Amino acid sequence: MSRLSSAAQPTVLAAPALLLMAVACGLCAGGNYYNQALLHSIALYFGVDDAAAGLSVTVAQVAYAVGLLLITPLGDKLERRRMAVVLMLLAAVGHALVGWSESFAVFMAGTLMAGLFSVAAQVLVPMAAALAAPGHAGRNVGLVLSGLLVGILLSRSVAGGLSAVGDWRLVYQVTAVTMVLMALGMRSILPTSRHPQPLPYVHVLRSMCHLLRTQPALRLRTTASALAFASVSVMFATMALVLSAQPLQLSDAQIGLVGLAGVTGALIAQMAGRLADQGRGNALLRWGALTLLLSWLPLWWGHANVWWFVAGVLVMDLGLQAVNVTNQSSIANLLPDARSRMNAVYMTGYFAGASAGSALGVWAWNAAGWLGACSMGAVLAALAALSVWRGVRWSQRQGLTQAAPAT
Template sequence: MSRDSSLAQPSVLAAPALLLMAVACGLCAGGNYFNQALLHSIALHFGVDDAAAGLSVTLAQVAYAVGLLFITPLGDKFERRRMAVVLMLLAGAGHAMVGWSSSFAMFMAGTLIAGLFSVASQVLVPMAAALAAPGHAGRNVGLVLSGLLVGILLSRSVAGGLSTLGGWNLVYQVTAITMVLMAVSISHLLPTSRHAQPMPYVQVLRSMGALLRTQPALRLRTTASALAFASVSVMFATMALVLSSAPLQLSDMQIGLVALAGVTGALIANVAGSWADQGKDRTLLRAGAVALLLSWLPLWWGQTSVAWFVVGVLVMDLGLQAINVTNQSSIASLLPEARSRMNAVYMTGYFAGASAGSALGVWAWNLAGWQGACSVGAGLAALAAVSVWRGVRWAKRQQRLNNMQTA
């Protein structure tokens, strides 16, 4: 298939190709979350304290945010399929470093490399929108993001299970090999996708600042999602610490199974994408903000009850995905000619929020334990809710102005 024909036929991305992209996104994104269920085992293996091991969570997310800012915009310059393949191979190399690390420094270096290049997932997301049939961009993005979300959520359970079978590093070794196999599959099975007018790299980076200045919807949606993910990251950065401590004292595998409760959030992804196509995103945004805020109450009780912790994780992830998928689907449709750059700005803010949340979570844990972490997480959720409501009000106002101008 030629490059021109791939651009001329937006419906060329069939269901099997979308499924492959969803699995690839899940593998790339999920690899950054293995350590969250393994922090205690990692600390014991390298002889460091829990706080030092917890820094690997922040490092992975900071590296991912840097990759989003400086690498994913290249999707508006280079051919996207080839770019995704190269990034996945480099991420696989990072996982190999972690899986066979002989020191804590090597472990952290591999974590950084894997996080930086796992942004292959965010090359595939705008690619799914670019190759969608008219009116189906939200559906395509929702389906691919479902795979990404399932990968993130399953990652902790898979990491815990493989840790029980062969040690904490087995999951990284398996992922390194799987990354290579997935990259080969993508190179053979996906169509090509290229921006109609490739831009020089410097111009790509400069234009991102211009997009942030000139697109209020991009700023509002990015801020709301960043605060929401920061709130969730407080929980995930400290989850293994509280669940492995008295009185619960869960194993790595049990901690991974608790995190699996959030997989229901992936069910929201397709709904959110479809609702975004139908213009029903405001209702889902409000519901997501309320769910995120309320989730911290059962999580507070979860320090002494696995059942309450599971309820909290379930409600929290439903809330986060309602906000994120709705916002990202909308971002993908704002300026079709700048999809990769718009997505890069949004996702950079999103994971910058996650990095800040992880750091705040570890700080709050060291300062006041689980109660401190819950207090910080709930505060961030409240800020996210305020931001969501501001964005909804702004969208309503813009819609009224547009209606008046067209009347």
């Protein structure tokens, strides 16, 4: 197949290719969340305390954020299909290290490697936007992000289920093999895609700073989404700890099933993409921010009743996806020639928020248990809501006017 570019593209992604990208994104992102449902088992296996095991959640997210900052901008320099394939193969190596680890040090090293190279998912997101039919970039982004979301949510259930069948390492072993097969499938099915004017790496990194300085919409949307994901990460970093403790005492498999409550967020992801294409994202942003804040009330009640916890997870994930997909769809359309760099800035901030939220959640848990975690999560959700309201007011005043394109 001839080389495709992100500009003046006569060929767009077919439905099977989009579906493959969605599945690949889910596999890449989901692998970073297996440990959240397995923390207690990991701690017992390596003979460490819950706080040490919980550190693996932060390591995975920090590694992912570093990969977003330093690796994904290369999508504006390198051929994107080949880049995504190579990154998936490297992530598979990281999962293999975790899956066959016999020491906590090797487990953490594999967690770091898998997190760093799983940013293949964020190479595919701007690629889906670049190869979209006119007026359908938001739809493509929403569909691919739906796959990413379902992968994250199913990851906890799959991890818990396979842990019950074998032990906690089985899910990593299966994922390593599956990622290799998925990478080969992507190489066969996806079209090539390259920036019309590939840029030197140093220039790519420098231009990201320029974009951050000159694009107020990028700053505002990134801040709002980072705070929203930080709030959600407080819950996910401590979920296994509260659900495995008295009075609920759930198993790994049961904890994984609780995560399925958020699968309905995939519906919001697709709807948000369409609404963004129609210019109606601001209302969805407000609704998402308010929903996220309110979700902490049933989550607090959920420490003694699993059904309240399930309801809180469902409501929380609806709110997060409304905020994230709306913002990311908007970012994808701001500067088409800088999609990978814009997405890298946005997602670096997004997962930096997740890393901070995980660390703050574990700290709050150690300080005051589930009450401390819920209080921390609610404060971060309130800050996210304030940031969303500020961003919406700004966009209404400015009409999302853009600065000069990055050079």
